[in-house]
Amino acid sequence: MSIIYTPQKYKLADKPMENFIDPEEINEILATHQQPSMQQVNEVIAKSMQKQRLSLQDTAILLNANEPEMVDTIKSAARQLKEQVYGKRIVLFAPLYVGNLCINDCTYCGFRSTNKKQERITLGKQDIIDQVKALEDTGHKRLILVYGEHPRYDAQFIAETVKMVYGVKHKNGEIRRVNINAAPLDIEGYKIVKEAGIGTYQIFQETYHKPTYEKVHLKGTKKHFEWRLAGLDRAQEAGIDDVGIGALFGLYDWRFEAMGLVRHVNHFEAVYNVGPHTISFPRIQSASGFEVDKRYEVSDTDFTKLVAVLRLAVPYTGLILTAREPGYIRDEILQYGVSQIDGGTNIEMKGYTSHKEQQDLDHEQFEICDDRSLNEVMEELVEDGYIPSFCTACYRLNRTGEHFMEFSVPGFIKRFCQPNAILTLAEYLEDYAPPATKEKGYKLIEDSLKDYEDERFKTKLVERLGRIQAGERDLYF
Numbered sequence: 151m152s153i154i155y156t157p158q159k160y161k162l163a164d165k166p167m168e169n170f171i172d173p174e175e176i177n178e179i180l181a182t183h184q185q186p187s188m189q190q191v192n193e194v195i196a197k198s199m200q201k202q203r204l205s206l207q208d209t210a211i212l213l214n215a216n217e218p219e220m221v222d223t224i225k226s227a228a229r230q231l232k233e234q235v236y237g238k239r240i241v242l243f244a245p246l247y248v249g250n251l252c253i254n255d256c257t258y259c260g261f262r263s264t265n266k267k268q269e270r271i272t273l274g275k276q277d278i279i280d281q282v283k284a285l286e287d288t289g290h291k292r293l294i295l296v297y298g299e300h301p302r303y304d305a306q307f308i309a310e311t312v313k314m315v316y317g318v319k320h321k322n323g324e325i326r327r328v329n330i331n332a333a334p335l336d337i338e339g340y341k342i343v344k345e346a347g348i349g350t351y352q353i354f355q356e357t358y359h360k361p362t363y364e365k366v367h368l369k370g371t372k373k374h375f376e377w378r379l380a381g382l383d384r385a386q387e388a389g390i391d392d393v394g395i396g397a398l399f400g401l402y403d404w405r406f407e408a409m410g411l412v413r414h415v416n417h418f419e420a421v422y423n424v425g426p427h428t429i430s431f432p433r434i435q436s437a438s439g440f441e442v443d444k445r446y447e448v449s450d451t452d453f454t455k456l457v458a459v460l461r462l463a464v465p466y467t468g469l470i471l472t473a474r475e476p477g478y479i480r481d482e483i484l485q486y487g488v489s490q491i492d493g494g495t496n497i498e499m500k501g502y503t504s505h506k507e508q509q510d511l512d513h514e515q516f517e518i519c520d521d522r523s524l525n526e527v528m529e530e531l532v533e534d535g536y537i538p539s540f541c542t543a544c545y546r547l548n549r550t551g552e553h554f555m556e557f558s559v560p561g562f563i564k565r566f567c568q569p570n571a572i573l574t575l576a577e578y579l580e581d582y583a584p585p586a587t588k589e590k591g592y593k594l595i596e597d598s599l600k601d602y603e604d605e606r607f608k609t610k611l612v613e614r615l616g617r618i619q620a621g622e623r624d625l626y627f
């Protein structure tokens with residue numbers, strides 16, 4: 151059955167496109183599960199620990215659990231689940247802003263078309279080469295390309311820029327996976343970008359509360375709530391099964407948005423039999439000409455709980471945390487289930503080569519709170535016992551629906567993900583790390599090898615580590 155979409159007309163063949171977000175349903179579930187008992191909280195957690203995805207009712211119980219003892223129980227369960235499902239790996243990436251032209255008017259974004267202070271820049275081929283070289287020189291292997299919404303940034307343009315990025319090889323550096331955060335496309339458009347070899351296509355719904363959505367999206371295609379909500383369904387129809395959803399926390403009630411995210415996951419699982427690959431939950435930041443509305447501000451206390459609840463609600467969906475958050479928040483919630491973070495982030499247009507000390511909001515989308523270099527982030531992860539990973543193996547070996555592979559094949563993480571994390575860490579230590587990080591990194595690798603009881607496998611891994619030290623690159627299981 152083909153899908154016919156235009157921003158004004160959302161149809162699945164001749165049936166109207168379902169808006170699967172029902173605000174009344176969400177509000178009612180939240181209202182009927184207020185002030186849950188400790189027993190209810192424990193029952194829900196027991197389900198999560200069996201690695202079952204939670205229902206909206208279960209999620210509401212955890213979101214409404216406010217007693218300190220309940221919150222501690224939720225956080226410690228999330229920590230345990232994360233350890234069981236993901237092990238100690240944290241995947242690292244960097245954002246690269248390709249263009250900030252935009253036809254939309256999202257009140258919260260520095261790129262909004264009505265913001266005349268923003269300097270409009272679109273990277274040309276040489277700019278892309280320069281930015282990517284600079285990123286490769288710090289050790290990055292995975293990027294997310296970010297675009298405003300503009301006719302110039304059509305599918306063809308996105309595909310061309312993706313190919314340019316893959317083409318930049320500098321010293322031992324190369325980008326092995328390019329993800330996208332751009333406007334929703336039509337089915338034909340998704341087919342074009344898929345051809346270019348993209349990893350995940352991310353679209354954040356921003357808010358699942360339609361009245362709020364309409365208040366903050368004033369102009370352009372993005373005004374259409376359903377066009378955006380169905381954006382990743384069209385990606386699926388075009389054969390892109392690796393998609394990322396998200397909500398911008400701070401526009402509306404955070405509990406409602408968390409329920410919206412879980413409902414979105416349910417939708418994918420019900421219709422496509424596979425959930426989204428990742429969830430992002432950025433908290434809104436100041437931007438050029440925009441101050442955050444305190445009414446829906448998510449406090450640190452609520453935010454850390456929110457992440458723990460999401461981990462328990464969707465055990466198999468990757469959680470992404472970005473440099474919008476300060477280091478101390480990142481450190482805390484890494485424990486509860488975040489599986490990917492960015493490092494050495496610079497969101498200024500051409501920012502990776504300009505080396506400015508301070509952010510200039512008129513040249514970027516919003517304010518970031520964590521401006522540590524990639525190496526500083528790596529070193530801290532290593533000190534805390536995490537294995538930073540630049541692994542891209544599944545995607546490159548066409549182990550599609552990689553989240554499915556990871557979690558459905560017994561021992562997959564131990565035999566593939568963890569060793570690949572170790573191998574990519576070794577590459578980083580050889581090529582980019584200063585001596586102190588190198589020493590700490592190899593100590594972590596040595597300790598991690600002790601976890602391997604299977605001597606034959608361990609020998610293989612050690613042999614590959616030796617080949618990396620001898621100069622070979624890009625080895626994986």
Ligand code: SAM
Nearest residue numbers: 258259298299331332333354398434435437516
């Ligand atoms: N222009 C495309 C779009 O809107 O979908 C591409 C992505 S936009 C450049 C990336 C994301 O940045 C948005 O989806 C939004 O969630 C987030 N964003 C925008 N303004 C923000 C702000 N003030 N603080 C934090 N995140 C923000």
Ligand code: SF4
Nearest residue numbers: 252256259261262298
């Ligand atoms: Fe444009 Fe995206 Fe910013 Fe909205 S969030 S103004 S669509 S860049």
